[in-house]
Amino acid sequence: MSRASAAEAPGPSARERELLRREVEISRKYLGRVPWEMVAWGLGNFALWLSIWPLTFAGMLPLWAGFLLSTLCITLSYLPSHEAQHSIIASRGTKLRWLNELVGHVSTIPLVLPYRLAWITHRQHHAHTNDPDLDPDYGNKGDTWRQSVWNGLKARQPGADSAYKVALQRSDDPDADRARAEAIALNVGYYAALTALAWSGYAIEAALLWWLPRQLGLTYIQLFLSWAPHHPMEEHGRYRDTRAWRSPVGTIASLGMEYHLIHHLHPRIPLVDTGRAYREMRDVLLERGIRNDGL
Amino acid sequence: MNLVAKAFEWGPLWFGVGFIAPLVAQSLDASGVSAPLGLSGIQFGLAIGVVMGTVAKLRGSWI
Structure with missing residues (x-):
């Protein structure tokens, strides 16, 4: 990308920055333990x-x-x-x-x-x-x-x-x-x-x-x-390459992978916390346009 | 390392001789079935293992 076209490329909107701030704020609650x-x-x-x-x-x-x-x-x-x-x-x-x-x-x-x-x-x-x-x-x-x-x-x-x-x-x-x-x-x-x-x-x-x-x-x-x-x-991209999905065999039998989206967005959140993190982040993520298949 | 790589190339044959052959022999024994053609269980197992392993090596697939 040339310097001119890079300058023309639109950056994140104020709303996108706010959503990212909220997403990161929630993710921090689940990190570090x-x-x-x-x-x-x-x-x-x-x-x-x-x-x-x-x-x-x-x-x-x-x-x-x-x-x-x-x-x-x-x-x-x-x-x-x-x-x-x-x-x-x-x-x-x-x-x-x-x-x-x-x-x-x-x-x-x-x-x-x-x-x-x-x-x-x-x-x-x-x-x-x-x-x-x-x-x-x-x-x-x-x-x-x-x-x-x-x-x-x-x-x-x-x-x-x-x-x-x-x-x-x-x-x-x-x-x-x-x-x-x-x-x-x-x-x-x-x-x-x-x-x-x-x-x-x-x-x-x-x-x-x-x-x-x-x-x-x-x-x-x-x-x-x-x-x-x-x-x-x-699909590719941060909010599209992994989906939230409702497993027909349930969360435990699907090894917690209904919330694998959270892992790709915030890989340091422990597996057992991804469900809670998803529920807390859900509205933010839906607005970001994630793929949600029934969760 | 090259020697190991060469040995891995013939992995299906080693698996046929090392694992499938005794598995066939012990399965026959456990089920009370005798090997055909007057062969002992392990002779029959080795025949099966070598044939399966060689075919898998040449085809590049067990399935």
């Missing part, structure tokens, strides 16, 4: 998932119950790490930073999603939401949820160009090499564990406690954390 519930969720969920293994192997937990519990644990494993990715638990340089990093790294081990890779690629999702070339989550786009599930499955196939791998190659993040090494180590560890369990006589247990629950968890996460809040993934 340590979301201990997310710390407990992340570490407790990981401990619960670990405990499923000895309980099942010892015959204290039936395999079918272990399968259901493991699927639940793996599905719930992403969000605490997501809080850590945004430094919501503790910022860099603060006393509890180690806890932020611990939750980030540990909670997604069952999902086999390395924390640093997740954060580097997630930043690109925030910067380029719904961009077909630059948003690493764009592969979950689909006209219907069934199509999104199918597209997500296809994107996980061995010959598919992994969007996260491409995003990591594109990244100029100084930690990119470290993230790549951690991703390789975690994946090698995962497949080595499956192989060791399988050849030790526990193939069915490995399939039903980790492999299949992980596939189901990834599908659920992609559907509710990526497809649903950004559907139809065609």
Whole structure:
């Protein structure tokens, strides 16, 4: 843009400035606290998932119950790490930073999603939401949820160009090499564990406690954390790339993603506070022209 | 790192041998079904795992 045309471009109106001021004022109420519930969720969920293994192997937990519990644990494993990715638990340089990093790294081990890779690629999702070339989550786009599930499955196939791998190659993040090494180590560890369990006589247990629950968890996460809040993934801009929406399965079963719009507007607000923040901000956001599908 | 990348290229075959083969054998055993053609469970599992893994590697997809 030339200097002349930049000068001609209209700035925000007085009303827009007032709306932004109110939006930021409300958001500040929800910033700055340590979301201990997310710390407990992340570490407790990981401990619960670990405990499923000895309980099942010892015959204290039936395999079918272990399968259901493991699927639940793996599905719930992403969000605490997501809080850590945004430094919501503790910022860099603060006393509890180690806890932020611990939750980030540990909670997604069952999902086999390395924390640093997740954060580097997630930043690109925030910067380029719904961009077909630059948003690493764009592969979950689909006209219907069934199509999104199918597209997500296809994107996980061995010959598919992994969007996260491409995003990591594109990244100029100084930690990119470290993230790549951690991703390789975690994946090698995962497949080595499956192989060791399988050849030790526990193939069915490995399939039903980790492999299949992980596939189901990834599908659920992609559907509710990526497809649903950004559907139809065609719009861009601060108030249009993410929607407020009424989930047919409710707020809890949709992992709080009805309010994902708040996360994109104010990424440091803890997940459990996004609903309250939305209700308080709703009138302001409606005037800004957000996409509201029934909330 | 190159060695690891090369090994990952053949991931579907490793998965077929390392995981699918024993999974098939132990599933047969658990369901009381014997492997066809006079093969043992693990021989049959290895045949299935190698074929599935190779096809997935060549097609670039399991599905």
